[in-house]
Amino acid sequence: MNIDFLDGNEMVALGAFEAGCNFFAGYPITPASAILQQMIDDLPKHGGTAIQAEDEIASIGFCIGAAMTGKKVLTATSGPGLSLYSENIGMAIMGETPMVIVDVQRHGPATGSATKDGASDIQFARWSTSGGYPIIALVPTCVEECYTMAIQAFNYAEQFRTPVFLLSSKEIAMTRERVDWSKIKKPEIVNRTYHKPEDGKYIPYRFVNSEDIPPFAAYGGEELTRYTTSTHDENANLLADPAKIQRMMDHLNKKIDADKVSLVVKDFEEGAETLVVSYGVTSRTAREAIKMARANNVKVSSLVIHSVWPVPEKEIKNALKGMKKVVVPEMNAGQYIYEVQRLIDNNAQLIGVNTMDTKLINPEKIYQAIVG
Amino acid sequence: MSTTAAPASTFLFEDKKFPFCPGCGHTVSANALNKALVTLQIDPKQTVIVTDIGCVGLTDHYFNINAFHGLHGRSITYATGIKLANPELNVIVLMGDGGLGIGGGHFLNAARRNIGITVLVFNNFNYGMTGGQHSTTTPMHGITSTTPEGNDENPVDICALVGAVNGSFAARTTVYDKDLTDIMIAAIQHKGFAAVDIWEPCTAYFSKKNDMNKDGILGMMSSLGYGKGILLNKSREELTEKIKKHTAEQMAIVIPKQKEQKHFQHNLKKKTSLVIAGSAGERVISSSFLLAYSGIISGLFVTQKDDFPITVMTGYSVSEIIFSDEEILYTEIDKPDYMFILSMNGYERVKNRINANTIIITDESLNMNELLKEKVDAKNIINVPIVKEARAIDKNYAVMIGLSAFLHHSKLYSHDAFVEAINTKNKPAFIEKSLQAIEVGAQMIKNLVNS
Ligand SMILES: Cc1ncc(C[n+]2csc(CCOP(=O)(O)OP(=O)(O)O)c2C)c(N)n1
Ligand code: SF4
Ligand SMILES: [Mg+2]
Numbered sequence: 001m002n003i004d005f006l007d008g009n010e011m012v013a014l015g016a017f018e019a020g021c022n023f024f025a026g027y028p029i030t031p032a033s034a035i036l037q038q039m040i041d042d043l044p045k046h047g048g049t050a051i052q053a054e055d056e057i058a059s060i061g062f063c064i065g066a067a068m069t070g071k072k073v074l075t076a077t078s079g080p081g082l083s084l085y086s087e088n089i090g091m092a093i094m095g096e097t098p099m100v101i102v103d104v105q106r107h108g109p110a111t112g113s114a115t116k117d118g119a120s121d122i123q124f125a126r127w128s129t130s131g132g133y134p135i136i137a138l139v140p141t142c143v144e145e146c147y148t149m150a151i152q153a154f155n156y157a158e159q160f161r162t163p164v165f166l167l168s169s170k171e172i173a174m175t176r177e178r179v180d181w182s183k184i185k186k187p188e189i190v191n192r193t194y195h196k197p198e199d200g201k202y203i204p205y206r207f208v209n210s211e212d213i214p215p216f217a218a219y220g221g222e223e224l225t226r227y228t229t230s231t232h233d234e235n236a237n238l239l240a241d242p243a244k245i246q247r248m249m250d251h252l253n254k255k256i257d258a259d260k261v262s263l264v265v266k267d268f269e270e271g272a273e274t275l276v277v278s279y280g281v282t283s284r285t286a287r288e289a290i291k292m293a294r295a296n297n298v299k300v301s302s303l304v305i306h307s308v309w310p311v312p313e314k315e316i317k318n319a320l321k322g323m324k325k326v327v328v329p330e331m332n333a334g335q336y337i338y339e340v341q342r343l344i345d346n347n348a349q350l351i352g353v354n355t356m357d358t359k360l361i362n363p364e365k366i367y368q369a370i371v372g
Numbered sequence: 373m374s375t376t377a378a379p380a381s382t383f384l385f386e387d388k389k390f391p392f393c394p395g396c397g398h399t400v401s402a403n404a405l406n407k408a409l410v411t412l413q414i415d416p417k418q419t420v421i422v423t424d425i426g427c428v429g430l431t432d433h434y435f436n437i438n439a440f441h442g443l444h445g446r447s448i449t450y451a452t453g454i455k456l457a458n459p460e461l462n463v464i465v466l467m468g469d470g471g472l473g474i475g476g477g478h479f480l481n482a483a484r485r486n487i488g489i490t491v492l493v494f495n496n497f498n499y500g501m502t503g504g505q506h507s508t509t510t511p512m513h514g515i516t517s518t519t520p521e522g523n524d525e526n527p528v529d530i531c532a533l534v535g536a537v538n539g540s541f542a543a544r545t546t547v548y549d550k551d552l553t554d555i556m557i558a559a560i561q562h563k564g565f566a567a568v569d570i571w572e573p574c575t576a577y578f579s580k581k582n583d584m585n586k587d588g589i590l591g592m593m594s595s596l597g598y599g600k601g602i603l604l605n606k607s608r609e610e611l612t613e614k615i616k617k618h619t620a621e622q623m624a625i626v627i628p629k630q631k632e633q634k635h636f637q638h639n640l641k642k643k644t645s646l647v648i649a650g651s652a653g654e655r656v657i658s659s660s661f662l663l664a665y666s667g668i669i670s671g672l673f674v675t676q677k678d679d680f681p682i683t684v685m686t687g688y689s690v691s692e693i694i695f696s697d698e699e700i701l702y703t704e705i706d707k708p709d710y711m712f713i714l715s716m717n718g719y720e721r722v723k724n725r726i727n728a729n730t731i732i733i734t735d736e737s738l739n740m741n742e743l744l745k746e747k748v749d750a751k752n753i754i755n756v757p758i759v760k761e762a763r764a765i766d767k768n769y770a771v772m773i774g775l776s777a778f779l780h781h782s783k784l785y786s787h788d789a790f791v792e793a794i795n796t797k798n799k800p801a802f803i804e805k806s807l808q809a810i811e812v813g814a815q816m817i818k819n820l821v822n823s
């Protein structure tokens with residue numbers, strides 16, 4: 001198998017093709033534009049449709065419409081565009097739409113620095129829309145993971161009928177790396193569960209247990225189906241009955257289960273009392289710092305979080321056991337550190353290593369936090 | 373259009389009644405739509421009614437047809453997505469004048485694209501659902517809750533919007549006109565984007581405050597000088613038809629099988645970083661890619677990232693490459709081992725990172741010895757006549773010469789790997805000169821060693 005030299009944006013596109021993505025809509029924005037470009041160039045070769053919309057609101061709108069027609073849809077943007085997706089993200093949650101949203105994070109609020117990195121949107125992705133309902137977000141640490149996690153993001157979107165975020169960032173998206181295909185473990189492809197005629201009349205939002213995912217029927221199929229942005233009963237009719245509303249909202253809350261979506265990489269060292277919790281490109285800097293520490297006989301464990309949302313609480317709690325110091329490096333003012341903080345149940349010291357200067361965090365800084 | 377045997381006599385749920393206020397125009401328009409669909413004998417499975425927000429947005433509940441109820445002003449975007457995804461479907465949007473205002477961009481763009489959806493605007497000159505505020509179609513001097521003294525703004529002419537972007541179908545009518553159903557039928561049958569501006573009373577608000585009954589509405593139309601009936605009906609190729617052709621062409625392209633990749637040995641002793649600093653237009657990034665890729669096929673881990681201003685055709689162009697025999701975790705080059713400086717633009721961008729141990733490969737004309745005399749030992753500065761030699765080939769190949777000089781100085785891996793990268797990854801038209809250039813670069817270093 002060939003060894004390629006690709007960047008994260010290219011690998012997201014390749015992962016999407018592999019997952020069976022057949023619809024893309026997007027709007028140009030650095031550092032995500034290359035995904036739009038590759039989709040325009042190559043998706044039709046796979047029989048799919050890719051289109052540049054008039055703005056991000058239309059991009060995600062096209063995607064939601066297409067998703068309910070049975071397509072596996074992708075859109076890609078960066079912080080400013082994600083802001084414009086906001087209302088539709090809520091609708092995608094409410095309407096139970098399978099879709100993948102790539103946010104190639106860039107630096108800063110508003111326009112920020114278009115061509116520079118920052119883990120700007122970790123909490124924004126979580127709370128990007130009104131209502132406060134759960135979402136799934138995956139964060140790759142390298143180019144190869146852009147591929148595997150794009151596939152995984154589609155899998156979760158299909159499995160849970162929900163928008164799934166892939167939060168890459170400029171330094172992964174626009175840095176080329178060695179891609180050794182023989183070493184990549186491709187996730188099995190998961191497709192949404194369709195309604196079967198033998199199951200009787202199709203009811204678009206029917207579930208038995210709160211956590212169940214309603215089977216899907218596409219527009220243009222054998223069943224009539226309805227989609228709605230409003231609080232609805234199982235037939236997609238407007239709901240006014242508080243007990244029924246509660247049941248529906250419990251469903252949206254409970255169907256996303258951290259036990260079913262928990263992707264972490266553990267590198268625990270026997271006897272370590274210091275833990276580094278990291279995600280994204282910063283995990284690599286953290287690994288560099290951990291190597292330095294271990295070379296100096298400092299024991300340190302590492303937990304890299306790939307599925308930042310829902311918070312893999314069990315894994316974090318497990319990693320925190322017996323720790324006296326917890327280091328959380330982030331290329332922002334400190335966003336995920338609070339998720340770790342609330343899970344600490346001893347007196348462990350919590351140290352954030354934070355930079356917002358658009359550069360990768362220097363390993364030395366993390367090393368100092370580990371040994372200091 | 374129907375696939376069922378017994379003709380449908382209605383598509384409305386028999387046990388539901390429209391929820392609108394007594395006399396509301398929405399009831400008339402919704403019933404007319406039902407009649408149009410019955411006349412056309414549409415297949416409800418092959419039809420989607422997409423509704424916007426507002427009182428109008430309640431309408432889809434009453435039709436036993438596929439339905440999509442979306443956000444305020446965005447119904448056209450969902451309809452577009454549905455049509456793009458499945459062009460066989462009849463996609464009918466029901467939106468208010470409020471939705472048209474907030475989602476005006478989508479309306480214009482859908483008309484411009486000529487996507488084959490039907491947009492019926494239930495235009496009652498105000499926001500019914502939220503209490504009768506003014507909308508973009510409220511007439512001048514119209515009284516609404518937010519224009520208590522009369523509206524100061526000019527109303528939008530919905531049909532003219534379609535014309536402004538060379539759209540293909542636009543019609544205007546009212547709930548008092550007999551042709552309402554027929555116009556809807558024509559709009560649904562139209563191949564391409566079709567919009568119908570349907571003037572209606574909102575009996576709860578706008579009609580009450582402005583005495584806008586039948587006479588008022590019809591009178592307003594003539595006083596504004598607006599036309600009625602089908603105002604625009606052009607034949608233009610519909611968007612999904614074009615996309616279908618494009619997709620078929622693209623799918624027919626046979627992608628050549630990747631050639632067996634050749635692999636080479638490397639001599640890398642320690643991780644080595646290189647910063648290439650040039651100017652826009654010098655092919656810094658594409659040339660650097662070829663060098664980096666030759667490292668890949670020599671079995672190395674390599675990272676490459678680029679830095680250039682948004683105005684790509686001017687200013688600096690910088691590429692940064694790290695070569696290593698193990699996974700590269702931290703991709704920032706804080707202390708470059710090598711720097712190849714081809715122009716002052718690039719130099720200015722990267723000069724702060726030059727340190728005493730950096731080996732500088734540079735064009736002799738830049739006079740780096742003078743500029744760097746405080747920072748770098750002269751023996752670490754390799755001055756070569758890159759620009760002069762490039763002129764003999766083509767000035768666009770100066771970067772290739774310098775990169776080859778780097779490779780032969782660092783001896784990280786073989787010249788053959790660079791040749792292979794050029795042969796397999798460069799644009800065919802660039803191969804010959806690239807190969808010439810890297811020979812020149814190699815020779816420069818040999819001459820240096822010999823002298
Ligand atoms: C983003 C957003 N802003 C505001 C609203 C509140 N809102 C609900 S309906 C409506 C106006 C609807 O007016 P129109 O489209 O003319 O429909 P009508 O009620 O007249 O049928 C507004 C502003 C909303 N739902 N969403
Ligand atoms: S408020 Fe106006 S638009 Fe809404 S139902 Fe009543 S009359 Fe119709
Ligand atoms: Mg209205």
